[in-house]
Amino acid sequence: MEPAFQNPAFLWRNPRSKPAYDVAIVGGGLHGLATAYYLAKNHAVQNVAVLERGWLGNGNAVRNTTIIRSNYLRDESMPLYELSLKLWETLAAELDYDVLFDQRGLLQLAHTTAEANDARRTVYANRLAGIDAEWLEPEEVKAFCPILNISPRVRYPVVGASLQRRGGIARHDLVMFALARAASARGVDLLQGCEVTGFRIENNRVQGVETSEGTITAGKVALAGAGRTPLLAQMAGFDLPIQSTPLQALVSDGLEPVLNSVVMSGLLHVYVSQARNGGLVMGAARDNYVSYAQRGSFQILEWQIQAALELYPIMSRAHMLRTWAGIVDVSPDASPIIGRTPVENLFVNCGWGTGGFKATPVSGWVYAHTLAHGEPHELNAAFSLERFETGALIDEHGAAAVAH
């Protein structure tokens, strides 16, 4: 069957913009689309527009490395990401779209005693929180991932790994198609090529947005612009503790299956999975400079491939077929910011940094709640902008030790 026929015959309407909506979501990526979908589905709010300056998903949605897991550390984080994973588990059926969600297991390798202790801490914390997690010794890791080199003679031998069996991957662009289709079907207007050029704010309350397609009045405006959020905030007259940097990824040529799980190495800064079409999808650390260019520096790629060959010598002759970069909105504690902004009725959902893909369903879920009620969901209450003032940061740098 030709690949096109694995997708449904109808995806979305291409409506003209209405002059007013109850909610205008700025950003047609995965989180914006998920938010629109859950607004319609969970809260019967359908008079919603998703405003996308380019084509749906042109940002990080089609640039990420598709890793899904919920093995975070903080009390506030675990239930959030775990709800996301649970939502993933029923998403394809609910959206009636095979997004190639595959819970093939996710390993996080430890190469030093310190890493092993950190990994075990997360394993124990996860289990106490009711999230599946295990610690594996090197031989067990090898049994789970046969192509992994666990020799003690390499530069940084594997001393063990944490495993979340329910972790895995999905096909990112299909998720985008699926959410867009479901939102459109529920009456959400997807407005592509519609760029927000300004915000209409009176008495510190947002009234709507100016766009390349004209003025749109909205009861609530929800920012979902990922890496472009600092620019949107600036346009709306407030600041965020967010810096946008490149995050690169690469895919190999299509290969017969060799890698049956998702494997991440914090120390060696490389994570890899194999997609259904056989390509090895790989990523590593962020480029550390502010950029909106959607590209990063070459040495980051060289280093991660060197690391990959240490771990998986069989990949020696795989080819780097394509490289690209997203723009990741990095917050000071590697945790998202979801909730109110200083402008009334203007909401923000950003700061997912390198880890937004896995959170697609829950991000939309809690953001939709926040928008529908004007108040955060209990799961995103702690992820407010205020925490940077009180000092109650939710530090997930350990979980984000290597970008994922």
Added chain:
Amino acid sequence: MKRLPTGGRIRRDRPLRFTWDGRELLGFEGDTLASALLGAGVDVVGTSASFGRPRGITSAGLEEASGFAQILSGGASEPLVRMTGVGLYEGLAAESRIAKGYLATDMDGGRFDKRYAHCDVLVIGAGPAGTAAALVASTAGARVIMVEADDEVGGALLRDQELLDWKDQSFATLAAAPETRVLTSATAATMLDQNGAIVAQRIGCRVSPSARGGLCEQRLWHVRAKAIVLSTGALERPIVFQDNDRPGILLASGARAYLHRWALAPNRGLVFTTTDDGYRTALDWHAAGVEVAGVIDPRPHGRGELPQKATSAGIRVLHESVVETTFGDEAGRIRAVRVRTPSGAEEIQTDLLAVSGGFEPFLDLHLQRRGPTRYDATLGAPVPSSTLPRQWIAGAANGSMTLRDSLTEGARAAREALAAVGFTAKDWTPPTTAHIEEDAPSFLWLVPAPDGDESRSFVDLFRDGTVLGVERAVGAGIRHIEHVKRYTVIGTGVEQGRSAKTNAAALTARLTERPLATVGTSGSRPPVEPLSFRLLAGRATGERFEPVRTTAIHGAHVALGAVFEPNGQWLRPNHYPRPGESMEDAVRRECRAARTAVAVMDVSTLGKIDLRGPDAVWFLEQLYANAIGTLPVGKARYSIMCRLDGSILDDGVVMRTAEDRFFITASTGHAAAVVDWMEEWLQTEWPDRRVFVTSLTEQLSTVAIVGPKSREVLKDLAPDLDLSKEAFPFLAVRRGTVAGISEAQVARVSFSGELAFEVSVPWDLGAALWSSLLSEGEPFGILPYGLEALQVLRSEKGYIIVGQDTEGTTTPYDAGLGWLVSKEKDFIGKRSFARPALKAPDRPQLVGFLPEEPSFVLPEGAGLVSRVSPPPMEIHGHVTTSHWSETLGRSFGLAMVKGGRARHGETLYAPLEDRVVPVTLVDAVHYDKKGERRDG
């Protein structure tokens, strides 16, 4: 195709044996794997990804859509290698695998190197424009690097058999220029910002394994150029029609290249072209004596010279006609086409259909950095609208399709580039070229299927993407070409959709009734051609993956049988097991020695910083949470450095060696970060302060000698030092001769909690110091101890390890070190303590714990709860450190527990995999609370 008896650029006197799917075949030196297969009569090279349809070679170059193979005769089996780019060699072995390859083995015998080069002008592409540019740049005296992806220079000149003598002379000139380097088989793959380029050069992979010797298979160049000339030419595109994927359907320019370069031709060739250029293939076949069935041209009769020449030569030309479908033989190879002419349909027999849908500038390198383009309506393709800074684009890549224009543009590009980098071009005259009147190309893009079945009209051969797929995408509501790409996966193949993207865009434009210019084509992501992982890794594998840092005493550790642990890039002894001894036993033995006799540890990896200057005290008061000014000369003080947000950055010891001079230690893992931190503050915030920071980490070796007998061992080695408790109290710092090494520094600091001396000597003398201590200490039962034993000793004393007992948000108060935080002065981090969240009573705080079962050692990381229930359980804390204590005769540990300091005596529970372990919270100091042993 068949091999003609004469002609081509192959060496017929050098036949080569190669293997294809296990069959031995013959080719010639100068063949590519593609041409060798064609010459050996192998027209079907594989079957397609989704439909399993037979496919053949479609081009002679980078546009190749089907000709990929698994190459078996490299250092390791390599998937999906483009056959039109593989130079044939004796013993080459390949396997038919055009859609998906495989990874075979861990063992890769190939070598891959990297080189770094700088030049004034980098010329990418050695066709006519590039050659002109390189000549002008080279003769001006600039340092020039020219790279050409093909194994031979010349580009279109080879394909069209033009200016070959001029080409040879030019490259002889370039070869003779000392500052000019021409690399062939070298593909510029990725462009870097500020005019860099990553170039992959094929070297050893072009010769027999037996002849490879020490040659690297490929070499990766990192080139930095002051100016870049992109003369990457243009690629031909195919036309979409029903059954357009049969073996024997090639691009017209490719067919021509096969004729001239490899003496390959059909029995009866047919050309289907929307351009005058396609006629060249018919004319060249004709001139070579090959039967030409005709030229099918959708355009009306025009004024072009080439169509007229064809007609004059007796070649049948059908104007206003299209190929609407094809027919195959039993193997699927093309045997005939049906042509739709103004007067009806006609079947024409042919075994090679040469197709030209027009040329488009090959701009991947320009597009990688978002080089701007505009749609050129004459070419039906994007051309550069401007260039990136210090870059020039010349020739067909710039939309200039004639030979004459390529030459003059290449020269002009070089002149401008030279001026920009400070050279003066010499006069240069291009060779004479004929002007040929050409009609404009037409834009056919696709021919509708005659029976309406668009499921066999291929837009993307590699992905088996058809017109039907694109129609479905548009029917689904898709308008943007990038969505078409993702919905159909057209353009995502190994060939980067080179031969598919424009037709896909044109079809989308047609279906959505918009001009092609507004639809655009999907972007270009690097690299231009796939780069093998091994090539990117180069030599940085195995031992060379990352440098290993070892101390001057490393050899002694190895000789003592140490088991090592990575600590950053350092390798440090973890423990020193005796033969047959487990780690636990070794650690107990080492701890016992340290607490009851004497033991030594190599602590050379600790950060060591010399900090001095008139403002040294002032500066240290800013950096450290504790007071520094009150530290007397000759004394040391345990000190905590915070980040601006109040979290602990590092702990260490500050020693005052003179009024304005300090010797500071930092943890191994944070040594570099601490020096960076100091320098950043001094340069960015307080540049007027006079403070001098020098890292001494690798200038000094340091050995800790610890235990009740340590003084006795050291006494005879340091005769000029009074080591008595009175003269040399805890935290004193002295200099003297130790083990014959003058100017050794001796400090009474103790991480173990025992009487201890840290001796620092010049780095290279560390081994001598170590060995002296071991032999002097032998009668006392001296033992070396490593990281693991240190862990036990320090945690018995409740001493933290930053990053293990603390994390990124832990403040000194959380870690039980509030006692040393100065209340008087301001310092980095202090302001942050006042924030509400940092004063919350339920913050995690350092405590000790004792498992109920004294012989059970909890795993580090175990979570602690106050109530056991089915999950979720509220987590109250976690175990940061956990050991068996030889000294206490039981298990113990440290933990971070919410509000822990107020909870001593409370019982918490550690639910493990197979049991729940109750623990009692206690003070973090388990041993010698008064510090009497340390103070001894």
Added chain:
Amino acid sequence: MLLIACPYCGPREESEFRYGSEGVPIPSEADDRTWARFLYYRDSPAGLFTERWVHTHGCRQWFYVIRDTLTHEISATGKLDEAPR
């Protein structure tokens, strides 16, 4: 890989440097809000950005760079005390 002209050493590959983002002086008096902004808020502009880098594997000096965050073109580098306000 950017090529950065260290004002002390000349042009060098990006891997020799470490990024310092926007330089912000410490406020002397700060309520919690001002302090939070100082700790956590840094500019992230699209377009020209005056940022700091340090030549870690070279002269170890901090300096400023004016770089376009959309194109990565570096238009100027210079010593810190010469940084444009």
